[in-house]
Amino acid sequence: MSKIPDLADNGSSCLKIICDFSPPRGGMPSLIGDLDGLNPDIVSVAYNPGKSVRVNPVAAAAWIKANTKQDVVFTLATRDMNKVAIQSLLLGAQLLGLQNIVIVEGDGLSNRDRERFKAVYDFQPTSLIESVRDMNQGKDFRGLKLRVATDFSVGATIDMGRPSDSEIPLAVRKAQAGGKFFLAQAEFDPSVIARFRADFESHFDKGHAPPVFYGVQILAKDGIIFGNVPQRTRSELESGRSGEEIALELIQNLMVQGVRTVYLVPPIFRGGRRDYDSARRVIESARRLAS
Structure with missing residues (x-):
């Protein structure tokens, strides 16, 4: 199984794509058949999208790895579990041969949500990253020795919609805590990505910044849109331009900047x-552009 930082370093001229995947709302293997032919470099298994009940991302990632031979990364939110539950789940992930993990906080709860279930937040994302680093050194959150140290490559997310003067220092702290890679949420303006990239990388020795997989969402006219979409892009979509074309144009612009790591949504x-x-077609076309 490939660790994500190693994948990003394996040939800087090669395009590397992590593709987002929602685990199904049922435990039948046939419900994961949507992955047939997708073939990204890494499948990123999301954590309960929309706060809905879905197959646990550790279980889904392990099934995908075992049955499709795809490399995987699973997402874990600090919102829903206490420290014992999270670290026990991580030992289960170790048992199943998983190595890549993305740590997020999880969407906040609405008033209606709070009537139905509770948030926990025993960890914050940065403290959980530190805790995974300790597990990799053979210690649990109480400082007790594990029988076998874990070997996780831990990543985090970057919210491109937040001001960079707060988001970049947060990302740097996560890297200092042990974060080895980042998934950035979708941003449709290449110039914003260029400025962010230059500022972020300036905080590290040259060539030693953790890899960032920059988010590219494939838009659909009747789909849900995340991030700040320029009005021009919205107008093009409404006028009938394919969301796949828009995504490929952004990927091409990123490659011109020297970006070779993409998080496809x-x-x-x-x-x-x-x-x-749609994602399969974009992946195939993007690889042709990069070849």
């Missing part, structure tokens, strides 16, 4: 449905 529709066929 397939179209998302109301109710959680995804269009992975």
Whole structure:
């Protein structure tokens, strides 16, 4: 299984794509058939999208790895579990041969949510990253010795919609805590990405910044849109331009900047449905552009 930082370093001229995947709302293997033919470099298994009940991302990632031979990364949110539960789940992930993990806080709860379930937040994302680093050194959160140290490559997320003067220092702290890579949320303006990239990398010795997989969402006219979408892009989509074309144009612009690490987000529709066929076509076309 490939660790994500190693994958990013394996040939800087090669395009590396992590593709977002929503685990199904049922435990039947046939429900994961949407992955057929997708073939990114890494499948990123999301954590309960929309705060809905879904297959646990550790279980889904392990099934995908075992049955499709795809490399995987699973997402874990600090919102829902206490320290014992999280570290026990991570030992289960170790048992299943998983090595890549992305740590997020998880969406906040609305008043209606709070009537139905509770948030925990025993860890914050940065403190959980530190805790995973300790597990990799053979210690649990109480300082007790594990029988076998873990070997996780831990990553975090970057919110491109937040001001960079607060988001970049936060990302740097996560890297100092042990974060080895980042998934950036979708941003449709290449100039914003260029400025962010230059500022972020300036905080590290040259060539030693953790890899950032920059988010590219494939838009759909009737889909859910995340991030700040320029009005020009919205107008093009409304006028009939394909979301796949828009995504490929952004990927091409990123490659011109020297970016070779992309986090691809397939179209998302109301109710959680995804269009992975669209993602497959974008991946195939992007690789042709990069070859």
